Amino acid sequence: MFIAIPLETKPSWRSPPWMTVLIMLVNCWVFWAWQQPEEAAVERAAAQYAATPLPALELPRFVAHLQRQAAQQPQDERARLRAAHAAGLLRQQQEAALYRLMWNERHFRRQLLAGEVIRPGDPAHEAWQAERAAFTPREPKRFTERWAMSYEAGAGWQPLQALTSTFLHGSTGHLLGNMVFLFLFGFTLEMALGAFTYLAFYLLCGTAASLFALMFYAGLGSYGLGASGAVAALMAMYAVLYRMRRIPFFYMLFFYFNYARWPALVMLPVWMGFELLQHFVDGHQVAYMAHLGGLIAGALCMGAYMRMRHVEAPVDEAAQRRAQEQPLRDAIARAQKHTDALDFARAAPAWRAAAQLAPQDPQVLRAWFESARHEPASEDFHAAARRIFKLPAQGEAERRLQHAAWRTYRQRAKPGPRMSADTQHALARAFMRLAEWADAEALCRSLARAPEHPQWVDTLTQLANGLAQSGHLAQARAWLPTLQRDAPQEAVTRWLAAQAA
Numbered sequence: 001m002f003i004a005i006p007l008e009t010k011p012s013w014r015s016p017p018w019m020t021v022l023i024m025l026v027n028c029w030v031f032w033a034w035q036q037p038e039e040a041a042v043e044r045a046a047a048q049y050a051a052t053p054l055p056a057l058e059l060p061r062f063v064a065h066l067q068r069q070a071a072q073q074p075q076d077e078r079a080r081l082r083a084a085h086a087a088g089l090l091r092q093q094q095e096a097a098l099y100r101l102m103w104n105e106r107h108f109r110r111q112l113l114a115g116e117v118i119r120p121g122d123p124a125h126e127a128w129q130a131e132r133a134a135f136t137p138r139e140p141k142r143f144t145e146r147w148a149m150s151y152e153a154g155a156g157w158q159p160l161q162a163l164t165s166t167f168l169h170g171s172t173g174h175l176l177g178n179m180v181f182l183f184l185f186g187f188t189l190e191m192a193l194g195a196f197t198y199l200a201f202y203l204l205c206g207t208a209a210s211l212f213a214l215m216f217y218a219g220l221g222s223y224g225l226g227a228s229g230a231v232a233a234l235m236a237m238y239a240v241l242y243r244m245r246r247i248p249f250f251y252m253l254f255f256y257f258n259y260a261r262w263p264a265l266v267m268l269p270v271w272m273g274f275e276l277l278q279h280f281v282d283g284h285q286v287a288y289m290a291h292l293g294g295l296i297a298g299a300l301c302m303g304a305y306m307r308m309r310h311v312e313a314p315v316d317e318a319a320q321r322r323a324q325e326q327p328l329r330d331a332i333a334r335a336q337k338h339t340d341a342l343d344f345a346r347a348a349p350a351w352r353a354a355a356q357l358a359p360q361d362p363q364v365l366r367a368w369f370e371s372a373r374h375e376p377a378s379e380d381f382h383a384a385a386r387r388i389f390k391l392p393a394q395g396e397a398e399r400r401l402q403h404a405a406w407r408t409y410r411q412r413a414k415p416g417p418r419m420s421a422d423t424q425h426a427l428a429r430a431f432m433r434l435a436e437w438a439d440a441e442a443l444c445r446s447l448a449r450a451p452e453h454p455q456w457v458d459t460l461t462q463l464a465n466g467l468a469q470s471g472h473l474a475q476a477r478a479w480l481p482t483l484q485r486d487a488p489q490e491a492v493t494r495w496l497a498a499q500a501a
Contacts, residue, residue, distance in 0.1 A: 017187035019195035021373040023202065024179050027227055030167045031175050034143050042103055043139035046096035052135055055095035057128045061117050062089050062102050078476040106145060107152055107221065144168055148209050149224040151217040154367040162210035163203060168225035178227040185234040192241055193305075197481065201305075205297040206230030212293025229290035232275075233298030240302040268299060332364065339371060347371040348380040355384070361390060363403055369405055376413040385409040389423045393430045402430055406424065421447065432466045437475065440466075444479075451486045464492045473499070 066083040073079050082101075102108060111117050113136070147164040169175040172379065185325035190198040198432045209229025217224065243265045275292040331459045335350035351368035358364050365388050372380035388405045391398050406427055412419055419427075424443050431440040444463050447456060464483060477500060483493040 015191070017183075017190045018152060019199050020183060020186035020190050022360055023186070023199070024182060027167050027169070027179060027182075031169050031172075035168065038140055038143045042100060043096075045139050046103075048101040048138060049099045049135065050095035052131055053127065054131050054135060055098070057118065057124050057131070058102070058112065059090055059095060059098050062098065062105070062108060062112075063087050065108050065117075071358045072442065097481070104222070105130040106150070106223075144225065145223065147215060151220050151222055151224060153219040155218065157211065157214065159207070159211070162207045162214070165210050165223075165225045166203075166206035166227050166230045169227070170225060174226060178231055181231045182227060182234065185231065185238050189234055189237055189241065193226070197305075200299050201298070202230055202234070204238075205233030205294055205301055206275075208297035209294035210231060212296070213287045213290035216289040217287065223289045224290060226290070228289070229287070232291040232294030233301070236268055236295040236298030237302040239265050240299050266294065272296075286450055293466070295434050305443035328354060331357055335367065335371075344371045348375065348378065348384075352383070355387060359387065361389065362388075362398055363390070366401060369408075373408060373412055376412040381409075381413065382418050385417075386419065386423065389419065389427055393426070393433075396434070399430045399434050402427060403434055403436055406431075406439065416475075421450055421453050422455070425453070425459050429462060433461055435466075435470060437467060437470070437472060441475070448482055448486075457487045457490070461490050461492050464496065468492070468496070 004050075040329060049313045061081070063086045066079070066086050069077040070076070070083040085100055086098060089101075108117070115125075115129075116119035118125050122236060124127075148159060149161050149165045150166055169178065186202075187200070189201075193201065206227065206229055207234065210224065213224055213229065239279070267291070272292060272295050275295065278286070280290045331350070333484050334348055336343075336352050338350050340346035346369065348371040351371050352366065354364050355361070355368050365384060368380070369384040369388060372378055372384045375381060385405055388402055391402065393399045393402060424447055426442050428443040428447065431437075440463060444459065447453065447459065450456065460479070460483065464476050464479050467473070467479075477496055480496045483490065483496065
C-alpha cells in the first residue's frame with residue numbers, strides 16, 4: 001500500500017473551503033441518512049427471514065448457484081471463496097447470514113423473484129410462492145443498489161449511476177478514509193479554481209472515473225461505489241496544478257513511513273503505477289480502475305483548464321522568500337567571517353552592506369555598530385548609531401538596544417554625537433519607558449536649549465510626570481522652572497507648583 005499526503009498548504013478560515021465541506025457533508029448525509037438505515041433494515045429482514053419456511057426452500061438453491069458460478073470461473077478465487085463460505089453457513093444453519101449474502105447477489109435475486117429458480121413445476125413451488133408473497137413486502141427498498149454502478153452483464157453505461165455512485169460508500173471506514181483525502185486535496189484546489197469550477201471538475205471527473213472502471217469490471221457482477229475515483233481526480237489535479245514545484249509529502253509504503261519534498265507532478269505517474277499494480281495483484285475487490293480513471297480524468301481536466309485560462313502554477317512563496325533572503329544570508333556570512341577574524345576595518349563595511357538589505361533588523365544593526373565602534377570617528381559608527389536610534393521602539397528589546405547603543409555612542413563618538421532633535425526626543429521617551437531616568441534627563445537637558453521644537457512640551461511633561469509617579473519627586477521639582485517657562489498651563493506644572501508651595 002502506498003499513500004502520499006501533501007503538507008504544503010493550510011486552509012484559510014477567512015475564505016473557508018465551503019464547497020469542499022459541503023461535498024463532505026453530502027457524502028456523510030447519504031451514508032448515515034440512507035445507507036446505514038438500509039443496512040439496519042436488512043439486518044432486521046434477515047432475522048425475520050430466518051423465522052420463516054423460506055430458508056429451507058431458497059438457500060440450498062442459492063448455495064448451488066454460487067457453486068456453479070465458481071465452477072464456471074475456476075480462475076476467480078473470489079467466487080470460489082464466496083461459494084465455500086456460503087456452503088459453510090448453510091451447514092451451520094446460519095440462515096440470517098446467508099440471507100444477507102443473497103441480498104447482495106442481485107442476479108440470483110432477480111431470477112428468484114421472477115420464478116426462474118423455483119419454477120411452477122417444482123413440488124415446492126406453491127408453498128414457496130405463498131411464503132414469498134407474504135415476506136417480500138417486508139423487505140427494505142434497495143437504495144444502494146439502485147444508485148450504485150452495476151457490474152452485472154448487460155447493465156449498460158448507466159451515466160446517472162456513474163455520478164450518484166460517487167456519493168455512496170460501503171462502510172464507515174470507507175467513508176471516513178475518502179473524506180480525509182477529499183479535504184486534504186480539495187481545499188487547495190477550491191482556493192485555486194473557485195468553488196463552482198472546482199465542483200464541476202469534481203462531479204465530471206468522478207463520473208468519468210466510474211465509467212472508466214465499468215469498462216474493466218462489466219460482467220463481473222456486484223457493483224461499484226465510493227468517492228475514491230473523484231478523490232483520485234483531485235490528487236491528479238493537484239499534481240498538474242503544482243507541476244514541478246517541490247511539495248512536502250508524508251508517505252507510507254507498507255509499514256515504512258516518512259516525509260520528503262518531491263516535485264508534485266512526479267507523484268502522478270507514481271500514483272498511477274501503484275493503482276495498476278494493485279489492480280493486477282489484488283484482483284477486483286477494490287475498484288482500482290476507478291482510481292486510475294480518476295487520475296487520468298483529473299490530469300486531463302486540469303491540464304486543459306490551465307492551458308485555456310493561461311493559469312500558472314501557484315507561486316512557491318517559501319522558495320521565493322528563501323531566494324529573496326539569500327543575498328542577506330550571504331552578506332551576513334561575509335561580515336561574520338571578518339568579525340570572527342577580529343578584522344573590524346573590513347567587518348564594519350560588510351555589516352553596512354548587510355544593513356542595507358535589512359535596514360530594520362536589530363541583530364544586523366547591533367553587529368554593524370559593534371564592529372564600527374572600534375573606529376569611533378568613522379562614518380560607519382555614526383551611521384550605525386543613527387540607524388539603531390531610528391528603529392521603531394515597539395518592544396523592550398529594541399529600547400534596550402537603543403539605550404546601550406546611546407551610552408556607548410555618547411562616550412566614544414568623535415568628534416561627538418551627531419543626532420537630530422527628533423531622534424533625541426524619541427530616545428528620551430524610550431528611556432522613560434525603561435525607567436532610565438538619568439539618561440532621559442540628560443537628553444532633556446540638551447533638548448531644553450531648543451524649546452521651540454514641536455515635541456518639546458510633550459517630552460518635558462512626560463519626563464516630569466514619569467519622575468513624580470515613580471517616586472522621584474525631588475527630581476521632578478527640579479524641572480519646575482522649565483515647566484513654568486515652557487508649559488505653564490499643563491496639569492503637571494500646576495501640581496508641582498502646588499507641591500512646592
